[in-house]
Amino acid sequence: MEELGIDIDILENDISGKYPKVLDILLRDHTTKQNIFWATDNYQDLGDDYGRSSHITTSSITGENGNIIMPRVKKNKELQQSRVREMAEVFTPSWICNAQNNLIDNAWFEMENVFNTEVLSHDGTRTWEVNHNKINFPSGKTWQHYVRETRLEMACGEAPYITSRYDTTTGEFIQVDNRIGLLDRKLRVINENVEDSGEWLKAAQIAYKNIYAFEWQGDSLLLAREAMLITFIENYKFKFHKEPLLKSIQYIAYIISWNVWQMDGLKGVIPESCHPKLSRNDTLFGEVDVKKEECEGCANDNIKKHNGMYCLIRDWGNKDLENGKKGKKIKFIDLL
Numbered sequence: 049m050e051e052l053g054i055d056i057d058i059l060e061n062d063i064s065g066k067y068p069k070v071l072d073i074l075l076r077d078h079t080t081k082q083n084i085f086w087a088t089d090n091y092q093d094l095g096d097d098y099g100r101s102s103h104i105t106t107s108s109i110t111g112e113n114g115n116i117i118m119p120r121v122k123k124n125k126e127l128q129q130s131r132v133r134e135m136a137e138v139f140t141p142s143w144i145c146n147a148q149n150n151l152i153d154n155a156w157f158e159m160e161n162v163f164n165t166e167v168l169s170h171d172g173t174r175t176w177e178v179n180h181n182k183i184n185f186p187s188g189k190t191w192q193h194y195v196r197e198t199r200l201e202m203a204c205g206e207a208p209y210i211t212s213r214y215d216t217t218t219g220e221f222i223q224v225d226n227r228i229g230l231l232d233r234k235l236r237v238i239n240e241n242v243e244d245s246g247e248w249l250k251a252a253q254i255a256y257k258n259i260y261a262f263e264w265q266g267d268s269l270l271l272a273r274e275a276m277l278i279t280f281i282e283n284y285k286f287k288f289h290k291e292p293l294l295k296s297i298q299y300i301a302y303i304i305s306w307n308v309w310q311m312d313g314l315k316g317v318i319p320e321s322c323h324p325k326l327s328r329n330d331t332l333f334g335e336v337d338v339k340k341e342e343c344e345g346c347a348n349d350n351i352k353k354h355n356g357m358y359c360l361i362r363d364w365g366n367k368d369l370e371n372g373k374k375g376k377k378i379k380f381i382d383l384l
Contacts, residue, residue, distance in 0.1 A: 317356030
């Protein structure tokens with residue numbers, strides 16, 4: 049089997065075959081306690097298991113179905129355009145992700161060009177030149193502080209701001225030491241400061257517990273989760289020249305399944321879970337009067353008043369991170 053991580057398209061058959069139970073973990077939704085669902089009509093022609101409200105199962109995306117989910121850049125142009133029209137799905141070039149991530153780090157480090165320098169080529173294309181020197185930290189801050197900094201990508205799609213395994217607009221694969229995502233940067237400083245594999249794993253878990261993202265469409269959500277998982281494996285191999293143990297991969301997958309979740313970002317609920325409220329009244333003449341009332345949150349654009357299922361996330365907490373505890377479950381909207 050071809051080594052995972054060489055091609056930008058992470059094959060579900062490879063994950064299922066090489067890493068038992070990991071794909072099941074990546075498909076889990078902790079709010080509904082079921083699997084994530086498609087939340088798009090793009091696959092409905094494939095059968096009953098691919099309807100808009102159908103849950104994505106391991107069997108529906110492996111075996112003969114192993115090539116159904118693919119990165120946006122590999123989808124046909126007609127499908128790409130329809131997703132732009134229906135869901136405003138527009139993916140950001142890596143150089144823009146880098147420029148915006150640099151702004152975050154410029155503020156945190158109180159200096160510019162910490163991880164790389166942005167470059168404008170003669171032909172008008174934009175890229176970056178990596179600073180290969182070990183990252184220095186400002187007075188009062190350490191690499192551990194940086195790893196614990198919480199980051200969130202909203203409406204993440206395939207999560208190009210979190211990990212830049214490939215440019216989502218060109219499909220170009222990006223090597224580990226040239227990546228610019230929020231998670232990539234955390235893993236870089238871990239690689240530079242930790243030599244023991246056990247300590248590396250502990251630091252990487254803390255990094256993953258401080259990266260959050262949400263997405264509406266189930267296929268993009270799974271692609272984001274997969275990219276983050278393979279990024280973990282690639283960085284461990286980059287550092288130690290071997291793969292991490294299966295139990296370590298499964299635990300990172302578990303963290304990802306909590307921290308990268310399916311949500312309607314405007315409402316804070318599971319997509320399309322709001323519903324009309326029906327009230328039934330018997331009249332004096334023996335008739336039944338049924339009234340339908342729209343969800344209060346939807347009617348009044350009030351994120352606190354929806355009757356859909358509010359999404360749960362896990363607040364791992366720094367003390368819990370140190371003690372290996374699971375942290376506490378909270379509603380995402382409670383953070384607003």
